[in-house]
Amino acid sequence: MKIRVASISFLLAAISVGASWLSLQPSLAALLAFAQRELPVKSLELVTRVKLVLPVTLAMVLVAVAALTFAVIHFTVGRPLARTEKAIEQLGRLELNVNLDSGGPLLSRLQRALVRMADAVQTERAITFQRVEELKQTNDKLMRAQAELLASDRLATVGKLAAGVAHEVGNPLSGILGYLSIIQSRAKGQPEMVEIASAIENEVTRIDQIVRSLLDLGRPSRGKPMPLEVGGVLHAATRLVSKGPELTQVTVTEEYEPGLVVLAESGPLSQVVINLVLNAAQAMEGKGSIAVRAHRRGEVALIEVQDTGPGLTPEAQARLFEPFFTTKTAGKGTGLGLAVSQHLLTAMGGKLRAENAPAGGALFTLELPVPH
Numbered sequence: 467m468k469i470r471v472a473s474i475s476f477l478l479a480a481i482s483v484g485a486s487w488l489s490l491q492p493s494l495a496a497l498l499a500f501a502q503r504e505l506p507v508k509s510l511e512l513v514t515r516v517k518l519v520l521p522v523t524l525a526m527v528l529v530a531v532a533a534l535t536f537a538v539i540h541f542t543v544g545r546p547l548a549r550t551e552k553a554i555e556q557l558g559r560l561e562l563n564v565n566l567d568s569g570g571p572l573l574s575r576l577q578r579a580l581v582r583m584a585d586a587v588q589t590e591r592a593i594t595f596q597r598v599e600e601l602k603q604t605n606d607k608l609m610r611a612q613a614e615l616l617a618s619d620r621l622a623t624v625g626k627l628a629a630g631v632a633h634e635v636g637n638p639l640s641g642i643l644g645y646l647s648i649i650q651s652r653a654k655g656q657p658e659m660v661e662i663a664s665a666i667e668n669e670v671t672r673i674d675q676i677v678r679s680l681l682d683l684g685r686p687s688r689g690k691p692m693p694l695e696v697g698g699v700l701h702a703a704t705r706l707v708s709k710g711p712e713l714t715q716v717t718v719t720e721e722y723e724p725g726l727v728v729l730a731e732s733g734p735l736s737q738v739v740i741n742l743v744l745n746a747a748q749a750m751e752g753k754g755s756i757a758v759r760a761h762r763r764g765e766v767a768l769i770e771v772q773d774t775g776p777g778l779t780p781e782a783q784a785r786l787f788e789p790f791f792t793t794k795t796a797g798k799g800t801g802l803g804l805a806v807s808q809h810l811l812t813a814m815g816g817k818l819r820a821e822n823a824p825a826g827g828a829l830f831t832l833e834l835p836v837p838h
Contacts, residue, residue, distance in 0.1 A: 479532035697722035746773035
């Protein structure tokens with residue numbers, strides 16, 4: 467930039483000095499000719515000396531004018547223009563924190579326009595980022611809604627299938643259990659037969675439990691949600707389940723907001739909490755602690771069941787509420803407990819979600835409406 471300004475300054479100085487010299491040359495020539503004619507001989511040496519000094523003076527004037535022109539152009543145009551060029555390159559890299567000093571009388575308006583443009587671009591960029599985040603959140607909500615609709619459709623299909631075959635399966639199962647009781651009574655002296663009959667009875671009982679769980683998926687709401695003091699229901703459910711063999715070495719702590727009332731049904735809510743506590747105990751292999759909490763947040767009540775187990779893997783978390791999906795070993799679970807729990811909560815106008823707790827372990831959260 468400085469070289470270009472110096473070149474322009476020298477050109478302007480040459481033009482101005484040249485123009486001045488050309489305009490003054492006739493007058494100077496006439497003056498020198500008059501001096502040679504009219505002045506004494508001794509004064510002619512002075513005229514000759516002036517003729518010799520005149521080109522040097524002209525060159526010095528040219529240099530002085532060029533330097534002055536360079537200083538004026540550099541400080542009024544060159545330096546502000548260099549800062550403006552740097553700011554434009556900065557804008558090209560989308561670095562929008564532009565800070566320009568005063569550009570003098572020539573470029574100040576341009577610099578102010580650049581600053582306004584940078585501010586406008588920065589504002590639009592912030593709005594764009596905000597809208598992108600809103601779109602991401604909306605897309606996540608749509609994906610969750612799609613997953614919930616798909617799960618609901620699967621549950622409805624399973625429920626219809628279960629309702630159609632329950633009676634056909636239930637009657638033969640009852641007959642098999644009756645025959646097994648006869649076999650067990652007649653085979654008291656045959657330990658091997660008694661063991662086989664007991665194994666068959668366990669499997670038949672498991673089939674009966676699966677059929678009953680399937681019926682819960684297709685069964686409509688048993689009643690209308692009513693105002694319910696949640697602390698008493700949760701305490702009764704945790705006290706009941708804590709007597710089971712799975713929780714003999716498990717510590718269960720309870721923390722309920724006093725007087726918290728929710729819109730729910732006592733039976734289904736107890737069933738969901740019992741199922742979550744049992745699942746937590748089984749995930750910890752019968753050793754650890756479980757915290758059951760309830761508190762209000764805005765217009766909803768949150769019931770949390772948190773354990774100190776290994777937590778949820780991403781694969782399990784994505785399919786947790788699918789019917790027949792289970793992480794338990796064969797024969798330990800049907801994969802219907804969480805699907806049934808979600809179905810019961812949805813029927814009461816609530817939600818069920820699962821995540822990993824920050825301190826470790828799994829955290830299941832029940833969200834239920836509160837009466838207004």
